[in-house]
Amino acid sequence: MxxxxxxxxxxxxxxxxxxxxxxxxxxxxxxxxxxxxxxxxxxxxxxxxxxxxxxxxxxxxxxxxxxxxxxxxxxxxxxxxxxxLSRIIEKNPFVSQDDITANRIYFVLLNSFPAIELLENLSQETFENEQYAVVDNCLYLKCALGYGKAKLNNNLIERKLKVLATTRNYRTLNKLQELCN
Structure with missing residues (x-):
């Protein structure tokens, strides 16, 4: 087995x-x-x-x-x-080394794919100092002021997309991938 x-x-x-x-x-x-x-x-x-x-x-x-x-x-x-996990890391659209070093890149892992209409509704909103992209079942988040000040946080994402989510930073996801190999 x-x-x-x-x-x-x-x-x-x-x-x-x-x-x-x-x-x-x-x-x-x-x-x-x-x-x-x-x-x-x-x-x-x-x-x-x-x-x-x-x-x-x-x-x-x-x-x-x-x-x-x-x-x-x-x-x-x-x-x-x-x-x-490797696919999630590979698809990250925020690859600036400055942002990675400054701990501005976060992965909001979703337990399922959000409904298209909920994604469309979210795309109509803007969040100052924050950029995001949804690819498959991950919302990639770049927080210019850090995650602690982010408006588009885990709770808001769960409410808006009606899915279970949990957030990890770039370093944590990469370390987990490293520990698996």
Whole structure:
């Protein structure tokens, strides 16, 4: 049975002392679910593992249910294959080294493709000091003043596009890709 490498993103944990999920406990949960070669990266809920399960939504549901049972709160989860993550990184339209170095580039990972009419509605809006592009199931975001001051943040994107989303910066996504290889 072939093992597939996955990168999993938990949304909204370990922020401001709320919804604490220690990485050691998260790794233990993954190992109890028979996920292989489990690694976590930083405290924001990034997990790399291998599994023979071929469906990302099935893995997301299994992890979600187990984490909810263990920690007694809801944690939205997005699962990508390493190939899917690599495609997201490759399609990034914001490639200025100055922007990357200054930490202005963000990836808003979407759990599904937004409805065309919702994307069209969003495209009618402008956000000062921010540029974005939606390619497949990722909204690429360039924040001239940094993500902390962004109006087009994760919560707004979820509301406008009616999809689950979680945001990571350029460095984090590239480090996760590196850890997979």
């Amino acid at each position: 072939e093992l597939i490498t996955y990168v999993t993103f938990l949304r909204g944990i370990n922020v401001g002392g709320k919804r604490k999920v220690p990485m050691e406990e998260l790794r233990a949960i993954c190992e109890r679910l028979n996920l292989q070669d489990v690694k976590t990266y930083i405290q924001s809920g990034n997990i790399i593992f291998k599994s023979s399960i071929a469906k990302t939504d099935h893995l997301a549901n299994i992890l979600h249910d187990e984490i909810q049972k263990y920690f007694d709160f809801d944690v939205p989860i997005i699962v990508k294959t390493i190939d899917g």
